[in-house]
Amino acid sequence: SQQGEEDPQALSIQEGENATMNCSYKTSINNLQWYRQNSGRGLVHLILIRSNEREKHSGRLRVTLDTSKKSSSLLITASRAADTASYFCATDANDYKLSFGAGTTVTVRA
Amino acid sequence: GAVVSQHPSWVICKSGTSVKIECRSLDFQATTMFWYRQFPKQSLMLMATSNEGSKATYEQGVEKDKFLINHASLTLSTLTVTSAHPEDSSFYICSVEGAVTSNYGYTFGSGTRLTVV
Numbered sequence: 001s002q003q004g005e006e007d008p009q010a011l012s013i014q015e016g017e018n019a020t021m022n023c024s025y026k027t028s029i030n031n032l033q034w035y036r037q038n039s040g041r042g043l044v045h046l047i048l049i050r051s052n053e054r055e056k057h058s059g060r061l062r063v064t065l066d067t068s069k070k071s072s073s074l075l076i077t078a079s080r081a082a083d084t085a086s087y088f089c090a091t092d093a094n095d096y097k098l099s100f101g102a103g104t105t106v107t108v109r110a
Numbered sequence: 111g112a113v114v115s116q117h118p119s120w121v122i123c124k125s126g127t128s129v130k131i132e133c134r135s136l137d138f139q140a141t142t143m144f145w146y147r148q149f150p151k152q153s154l155m156l157m158a159t160s161n162e163g164s165k166a167t168y169e170q171g172v173e174k175d176k177f178l179i180n181h182a183s184l185t186l187s188t189l190t191v192t193s194a195h196p197e198d199s200s201f202y203i204c205s206v207e208g209a210v211t212s213n214y215g216y217t218f219g220s221g222t223r224l225t226v227v
Contacts, residue, residue: 033215033216035215035218040201040221040223041220041221042114042116042203042218042219042220042221043154043203043205043218044218045214045215045216045217045218046215047215048214048215088153088154090215096142096159096207097144097156097159098144098154098156098205098216099156100153100154100155101153102152102153103152103153
């Protein structure tokens with residue numbers, strides 16, 4: 001089942017700018033994961049943050065998690081044209097089944 | 111993380127025929143695989159959990175007789191869409207659970223675009 005909601009639905013930015021997207025969920029989680037999907041392709045795992053973690057970095061990616069608000073954010077810094085894709089958050093409630101958010105479509109203009 | 115191969119990438123079939131999609135874990139023994147469906151511009155919806163050597167577990171609303179899942183080995187799960195209809199046209203993606211303890215997420219296949227005409 002889909003339990004996450006993401007906003008914005010779509011985001012258009014200039015190359016070099018930062019992109020921020022948010023994810024909210026409804027139930028308790030074990031971890032939250034962010035994925036990227038290029039058009040018509042499979043998903044690529046970006047980063048995983050556990051329920052006892054508040055912030056995590058990986059390269060140009062920064063993820064925060066606020067379990068009290070049941071929300072997470074993904075920040076992509078210094079965006080590039082290659083970052084153009086759809087981004088999904090997915091929650092794992094300790095049953096190994098992922099529930100995906102609706103996704104944010106990011107377009108990076110050169 | 112695991113490497114997952116999904117085949118075919120795309121398939122067009124006539125209404126009423128059956129289509130088989132394969133999902134292979136190339137370097138990881140996967141006792142559990144997952145099958146998702148994604149409609150255009152929408153999110154992924156979990157269809158079923160494929161368990162090696164036992165019956166698949168289907169999500170609510172997914173017809174198990176229509177979407178047959180076979181997970182006969184630790185490296186292969188198949189999804190067969192039986193008696194396909196145009197409304198079954200979708201993007202089907204499989205995944206393998208990664209080593210979450212090592213901060214690996216799940217590894218996804220490249221997906222199969224099914225078009226039923």
